[in-house]
Amino acid sequence: MITLTADNRTIQAREGSSVLSACLSAGIYIPHLCWLEADAPADAPAACRLCLVEIEGFREPVAACVVTVENGMTVHTGTETVRRLQKTALKLLLSVHRVDCKHCPANKACALQNIAKFLGTGLGCKPFERVLKEPDVDSRHPVLDYYPNRCVLCGICVRVCRQRHQRPLLSFARRGFETVVGCFDADPVAAADCMSCRACLESCPTGALVQRTVVKG
Amino acid sequence: MARIQAAYRILADEARTRREQFDQSSLPKIHIGMATCGIASGALETKAAFETALADRGIDAHVHTVGCVGHCYAEPVVVIDYPDSGFPPILYPEVTPGKAKMLVKLFLEEGDPRFEHIMGATVENEMIPSVMEFARFSREKRVVMDRCGRIDPEQIHEYIADGGYGALAKALCGTPEAVIAEIEAAGLRGRGGAGFPTARKWRTARAAKGSDKWVVCNADEGDPGAYMDRTLLESNPHQVIEGMIIAAMAVGASRGLFYVRAEYPLAVRILTAAVEQAREMGFLGADILGSGLDFDIDLFQGSGAFVCGEETALIRSVEGYRGMPRHRPPYPVERGLDGRPTVINNVKTLATVPPIVDKGADWFRGIGTADSPGTAVFSVVGNVTHPGLVEIPMGVTLRELIFDICGGIPNKKKFKAVQIGGPSGGCLSAEFLDTPVDFDALTRVGAMMGSGGMVVMDEDCCMVDVSRFFLDFTQKESCGKCTFCRIGTRHLLDILRRLTRGEGREGDLEQLETLSRAVKQGSLCGLGKTAPNPVLTSLAYFRDEYEAHIKEGRCPGRTCRTLTAFYIDLDKCARGCDACVGCCPVEAVFTTSNRKKGIDQQLCVKCGECMVACPPDYDAVVKISPAALAPVIERPAEKKTEN
CATH class of the missing domain: 3.40.50.11540 (NADH-ubiquinone oxidoreductase 51kDa subunit)
Incomplete structure (x- = not known):
């Protein structure tokens, strides 16, 4: 076991685990979106940039998911710099998010709502302007609907799909600001299994992937 | 050990023999720079012209393709080595196919090297000044590019023969x-x-x-x-x-x-x-x-x-x-x-x-500075007289590099800024011209060595627009993985676009600064961590330009279209000259009552064609910012002109 200090508390962690996992196990919450519990520090995507912490000896704030715990490490999860960066990251995500919680299936179970609550910010994105993608729904998958303006591009759906299937159906498409999750017009035969798997639907933190409800008539 | 040296010596001896045969041949040798830059300037056509002319005149000569010497301003570059003429090897700049034919006839056939077309001799001699007398050559120190332009890149024996x-x-x-x-x-x-x-x-x-x-x-x-x-x-x-x-x-x-x-x-x-x-x-x-x-x-x-x-x-x-x-x-x-x-x-x-x-x-x-030994290779481009590749010892100042080696700013314009290190680097103003070029000195002033891109800008460049350009680049090239780079650079770009359109708001500069710092600190990789550098450095060194855009609606470089206007100075405009009328793509130029010209600001798309077309003797078209300063000249009613 490794012993380290986090927010002035002495905590213990399994060797080789990440600072993020160590803190979470010890009941110290650090906001995060793209991390999966099985992620080793060298494999974590470190894409959402929400789990930033300050560690003594590091020049800059660093993502807690990619740092391996070490004996005697001193971690600060709530410094002013960390909070400022986390709030900026959240606001950036909200600036490309259609905040319409009432009509969103993730309402009340939404990772963004939880993080906003934890950071004490609302769901506004000031001073950034809201920029939304078109169209609002991508219905090219045979049974799933993808909402790019709900998606935070954490990539969890892409990863669980890859873990479960030899030939994953989900992948990132386009790049930069235009990045979306795509299925490249999935083959209907392979996609028929999607409803029995549901891994992506269940792991999406923001309700961006939902089962299509067919309206009759 | 001996085996390795022996194996190498066999290869080296063979290569050297081949090269010596070539060098000692009394035939004229024509070395043509055939890298992408040379080809883009027409080196293929030049080479074909040499070959045709040689065949036509029945002259035997070696046409030798080599790489690039780095003097982009002079492409296509040709070196003619004609030992029997009694002249040293001579470097000719801008050799067009026509010039190639002329050189074959006059130099190779008649022995006249045509002094008016010479840049210099490539070796020291008594007859023709050597190119080494020019700073563009003598101030360089070639370690990496030493053999560039001297050997044929497709012939390994030429490299081996040179050690x-x-x-x-x-x-x-x-x-x-x-x-x-x-x-x-x-x-x-x-x-x-x-x-x-x-x-x-x-x-x-x-x-x-x-x-x-x-x-x-x-x-x-x-x-x-x-x-x-x-x-x-x-x-x-x-x-x-x-x-x-x-x-x-x-x-x-x-x-x-x-x-x-x-x-x-x-x-x-x-x-x-x-x-x-x-x-x-x-x-x-x-x-x-x-x-x-x-x-x-x-x-x-x-x-x-x-x-x-x-x-x-x-x-x-x-x-x-x-x-x-x-x-x-x-x-x-x-x-x-x-x-x-x-x-x-x-x-x-x-x-x-x-x-x-x-x-x-x-x-x-022995080359360069204590902390950054060796040389730096830069591609110096933009508003500079002698653009191209320059290899200098580290520690040479920006002023020496831009003004002494590359010939300074053309067209009597003033130096405004130099962007070093590409989209990850920074824009430095004139006060930093004495900064030595080395890793640490450049980083200290907010730029970076980068891989060696250097863009020189004169007084007509708008620094806000330059920042917008670089951000546009990094924003498009962001992979989209991490939040700060994916979304942050987009917001930075949106603000910069707004500024260049004259729609800047109070607080924009502060937001640019805060967000830039956050993107720098929060991004995952080097692309995101350095993407805001052009914004941060230009804000630090050219803040007045940003403020002019927001507060006065003025673009000091007169580059941002919505903030500039063209008008015709009636005191300079010549009666009856229709040069500007003919070139205007949107028929915004009209004739006023005294047969001079005016520009309809509503129709004008600010392409600047009229400014180019106006004969230098009159020089009557004026570009001005803010746009509202352009004097209004009423377009005469249609009927009146018909009378």
């Missing part, structure tokens, strides 16, 4: 540790931008556990305006290959990879041929020169994503995944390509290795 692969033979005679120690003593720092000590990287890779180590040459050069790596690969690929083999020997790698952009077709072609030749000669493959070292090189063509120049993204893309960076550590030297220890070095870093091994660390330390 090439000698450093490899020397290195193979010693131990890997000795090579690393020599590089360390030389203080070589990576030429890719960050300036990380090369020896330290190699030593970590050597110590890393695991077999099948890789050496990767990063030739994914993508900065706007930078083309040093391309030119080097097109002009002297073997020096890079040699450096790579030495690196492989030093770190214990068995496989090598060139990661070259597919947008560099000529470099890819030349490099492929060069690797093949090196293999045939026994410099690659099993048991290199009988030393027991096994190493071979493959070539991978990158598909144009700028982010793939970032080493972890580069690895992902070679592995067949989406080119997205990951967090470091683990560094590629520990866990790289296919999970193997991987050394990734820039083209120029590897090309610097053979001269160091050959001439020793002390020689290398």
Whole structure:
């Protein structure tokens, strides 16, 4: 076991685990979106940039998911710099998010709502302007609907799909600001299994992937 | 040891004999620079013209294709060496097909070298001033580019005859540790931008556990305006290959990879041929020169994503995944390509290795500064008289580089800024002209060495627009993985676009600054961490320009279209001249009552054609910012003009 200090508390962690996992196990919450519990520090995507912490000896704030715990490490999860960066990251995500919680299936179970609550910010994105993608729904998958303006591009759906299937159906498409999750017009035969798997639907933190409800008539 | 040297000597002797035969031949030799820059300026046509003219006149001569000498302003560059004429080898700039025919007739046939077309002789002599008398030549110090433009890149024996692969033979005679120690003593720092000590990287890779180590040459050069790596690969690929083999020997790698952009077709072609030749000669493959070292090189063509120049993204893309960076550590030297220890070095870093091994660390330390020994290769472009590739010792100041070596700003304009290090670098103002060019001095003032792109800007450039340009680039090239870079750069760009349209708001500058700092701190990889640099440096050094855009609706560089207007100065306009009327694409220029001209501001699209068309004698078209300052000249009613 490794012993380290986090927010002035002495905590213990399994060797080789990440600072993020160590803190979470010890009941110290650090906001995060793209991390999966099985992620080793060298494999974590470190894409959402929400789990930033300050560690003594590091020049800059660093993502807690990619740092391996070490004996005697001193971690600060709530410094002013960390909070400022986390709030900026959240606001950036909200600036490309259609905040319409009432009509969103993730309402009340939404990772963004939880993080906003934890950071004490609302769901506004000031001073950034809201920029939304078109169209609002991508219905090219045979049974799933993808909402790019709900998606935070954490990539969890892409990863669980890859873990479960030899030939994953989900992948990132386009790049930069235009990045979306795509299925490249999935083959209907392979996609028929999607409803029995549901891994992506269940792991999406923001309700961006939902089962299509067919309206009759 | 003796076996290695003996194996090398056989190859070297053969190469030297071939080269000497060529050099001592009394036939005229025409060396034509045929890298991409030369070809773009018409070197293929020039070469064809030489060949036709020689055939027509029945003159026997060698037409010798060489790489690029780096003097882009003078392309196509031709050196004619005609020993029987009694003249030294002469360098001719801008040799068009017409000039080529003329030179064949007058020089090769009649012995008149046509002094009016000469730039200079390539060697010291009594008849023609040498090019070494020009600062553009004499102030350079060529280590990496030494052989560029002198040898045919497609003929390995020319490189070997010039001492090439000698450093490899020397290195193979010693131990890997000795090579690393020599590089360390030389203080070589990576030429890719960050300036990380090369020896330290190699030593970590050597110590890393695991077999099948890789050496990767990063030739994914993508900065706007930078083309040093391309030119080097097109002009002297073997020096890079040699450096790579030495690196492989030093770190214990068995496989090598060139990661070259597919947008560099000529470099890819030349490099492929060069690797093949090196293999045939026994410099690659099993048991290199009988030393027991096994190493071979493959070539991978990158598909144009700028982010793939970032080493972890580069690895992902070679592995067949989406080119997205990951967090470091683990560094590629520990866990790289296919999970193997991987050394990734820039083209120029590897090309610097053979001269160091050959001439020793002390020689290398004698060039440049204490903390940044050696030379820096820059592609100096933009508003400068003699653009091109320049290799200078580190520590030369920006002023010397831009004004003395590259001839300063043309058209009597004033210097405004220099952007160093591409989209990751910074814009420096005139007060920084005395900054020495080295890794640390440039970083201190907010720019960076980068891979060596340098864009010089005169007084007509708008710094807000320049920032917008670079942000537009990085924003498009962001891979989209991490929040700050993906969304943050988009908001930065939106604000900059607003400013250039004259829609800036109170608080925009503060927001630019705050968000830039957050993107720098929060982003995952080097692309995001450096993307805001152009914004931050231009805000620091040219804040008045940003403020003029917001508060006065004025663009000091008169570049931003919505903030500028064209009008015709009636005191200068000549009666009856219709030059501007004819060139206007939207019929915004009209004739006023006294047959002079006016511009309809409602119709004008601000293309500037009228300003170009107005004869210099009148020079009556004026560009002004803010747009409201343009005097209003009423368009006469249609009827009136008909009367």
